[in-house]
Amino acid sequence: MRDAVQRLKGCWPWTLVVGALGLMYGRTLSSHIVRGFDPRIFNDDVRQQIYPFFRYADSSLFPNDYIADYYLDCLPLGFRALYTLSAPLIDPAVSNKIVGYLMLLVTVGALGVAANRLGGKVAAWGAMALTLGAALYMSRVGGGLPRAFGFPILACALAALSYGRMKWLAALVWLGACFYPVAGVIIGMTTALVLLLLPASDRGDAQDWDLRQRLRFLAIVAGVSVVLLLPTVVSSSKYAPVFTVDDVAEYPEAGPGGRYAANSRAPFASFFHSSAKAIERGFVGVGRPWVEPVARWVNPDTTRRSRSSRQLTILNLVAMFTVIGWLIFAVRQSAARRVLMFGLAAFIGYTIAGPVAPYLYLPTRYANYAMPVLAVLMASTSVAGFFSVRDTRPAWRAGVTLVFFLFVLVTLGGHGSATTGLNVDARNQPLYEAIAELPVDAVIAGWPLTAIENVPYVSRRAALLTYETHQVFHKQYADEMRERMRALIDATLATSNEPLIRLREEHGVTHMLVYLPHLSGKRFQYFRPFNPWIAEAQRKRAGDPFLLHELVDDHAVYRDGDYAIVDLREIRGSR
Secondary structure, three states: OHHHHHHHHHHHHHHHHHHHHHHHHHHHHHHHHHHHOOOOEEOOOHHHHOHHHHHHHOOOOOOOOHHHHHHHHHOOHHHHHHHHHHOOOOOHHHHHHHHHHHHHHHHHHHHHHHHHHHHOHHHHHHHHHHHHHEOHHHHHHOOOOHHHHHHHHHHHHHHHHHHOOHHHHHHHHHHHHHHOHHHHHHHHHHHHHHHHHOOHHHOHHHOOOOHHHHHHHHHHHHHHHHHHHHHHHHHHHHHOOEOOHHHOOOOHHHOOOOOOOHHHOOOOOOHHHHHHHHHHHHHOEOOOOOOHHHHHHHOOOOOOOOOOHHHHHHHHHHHHHHHHHHHHHHHHOHHHHHHHHHHHHHHHHHHHHHHHOOOOOOOHHHHHHHHHHHHHHHHHHHHHHHHOOOOOOHHHHHHHHHHHHHHHHHHHOOOOOOOOOOOEEOOOHHHHHHHHOOOOOOEEEEOOOOHHHHHHHHHOOEEOOOOOOOOOOEHHHHHHHHHHHHHHHHHHOOOOOHHHHHHHHHHOOOEEEEEHHHHOOOOOOOOOOHHHHHHHHHHHHOOOOOHHHHHHHHHEEEEEOOEEEEEHHHOOOOO
C-alpha cells in the first residue's frame, strides 16, 4: 500500500505536465485529428508510398502496376511489412493516419523523457510544448510514411543517451534500418562515437566493457543492420544504376529546373546552414500566438516568408543562452557529453553523404531530422546546465526554467497548426467517384499536376504517370517515366488517332483524363527536359485543333467542370 502511494505521488507531476499540454494544444490537436481522418484530405506523399499497399487490402487492385512495384521495391523492410500485414485488417488509407499520430506521440513523449532526465519536469514540459507548437514535426509524421519514423526514432535515441543505455541504441539502429535508414545511420555513428571516443565514465551501462567487447558490440549492430537493409538494396537494384551529380547533363530532370527543389539536389548547402533552417522550423511556433500584442511586436509583418529582425534577434539570444548552458553542462555531466555525440554524428553523416550522394541518402536529411530534436532538447535543458555548477534547490532550477520557457513561448511560440501535413484536399468527388466506377484494370492517363495526381490514392485506379510518382533516383525507372511522358505529350497534343492508339496499345491506357482548360489555350508545362518536347509537339500541330476536342464530344464517359474522361477503347483505325 505504501509503495502504491509513493508511485501515485511520483505520478502527479507528470499528470500536471500532460494536463498543461492538453490545455495548451488539445484544441488544435483535436481539430487536426478530425481534419486528418477526412478521407478527402491527406498528405501529398501518400499518393506515392501508400497507394501501392491497396493491393494487399484488395488483390484485384494494381496487379501489374510498374509504378507501385517500384515504390514497394524501394521501401524499407519494416515499413513495407507493417502496411503489408496490416492492410487486410485496416485500410492503408486509414492506418497511415493512425501511424502518423502515433509517431507524433512517440516523438513528444521521448523528448519529454530525455528532457526530464537532464533538466526535470519543467524542462520536459518545455520540450514537449516546443514540439507541439512547431509545424515541422507534424508535417514530417503526416501520412505515416517512412520519414514519419525519423523523428520518433531519433528522439528515443536522445532519451537512451540521456540514460546511458547502449543496448537501447542498438535496438534503435535496427529500427532505423527497418523504417528510416538515415535515422539508423545517425544513431549507429553516435553509438560508435560514445563507445570509442568518450572515457569509460561517460559510456553509461557500457562503462565496464573493454575495447574488444565494444568492437564486438558495434560489429553486431552493424552486421544486423546490413541484414535488415539488404532486402531493399537487392529489390531496388533492378532499377539501377542510381543517379549521381555526374548524370545531370544526360538527365536534366535530376538537376536545376528539373524534378527537385534546390535543397534536394547537389550542390548542397553547408551543414550549419541546413541545420539553422531546420532548427528554426522545429523551434518557432505556428498558429495563433499566445500573446497577440507581443507577437505583433516581434513580427509586425506576418505576410513575410522570412524571419523579422526581432525574431532573429530572439532566436540568436536563445541560441547563445543554450550554447553557454550546454558548454557548462558538458563539463559537468556525462549524459550531456553523450548527447553531444549525437550532434557530431549528424555532422559527420552530412559531410560524408554529400560527396557520395545518394548512396547514404541526401545529406540534408541528416540535418533536417537530427538537429531540430537535438536543439529542442538542448534549449529545454540549458537552464539545468547553468545550475549544474553548484548544488541548488530544485525549485530554483524549475522556476528559472519556467521563466525561460514562458519568454520563448510568448515571443516565438504558437498554438500549433490544425492543417500542417495535410496539404491535399481532393474535393472533386464526382470526378473521382466516376473514375472509381471504371473497370478495376483500367489505366488512366492525364496531364501531371492536374486531378490525375489523386487518382491512384482516391479512386484506386492505375495512372500512367503522375508528377508525384515521377522520381529520378534510378536510371531504369527514369527511362520508363520519360517514355511514358513522351507518349502522353504526343497523345494529348495529337491531331490524329495514331498517338492515342499507341498510348493504348503500347502502354495499356484505357482512358484519358482530359483537363479541358488545356484545350482552350491554357499552357502545357512540366519540368526539364519535357518543356522543349512539349514545344516541339505544339509546332508539329501547327495550329490544327486537338483531336481530344472531338473525342471529348464523341467518346466521353464523364464530363463536368474542368474535366472529361475519354474511353480510348472506342477509338478505331485512323482519323
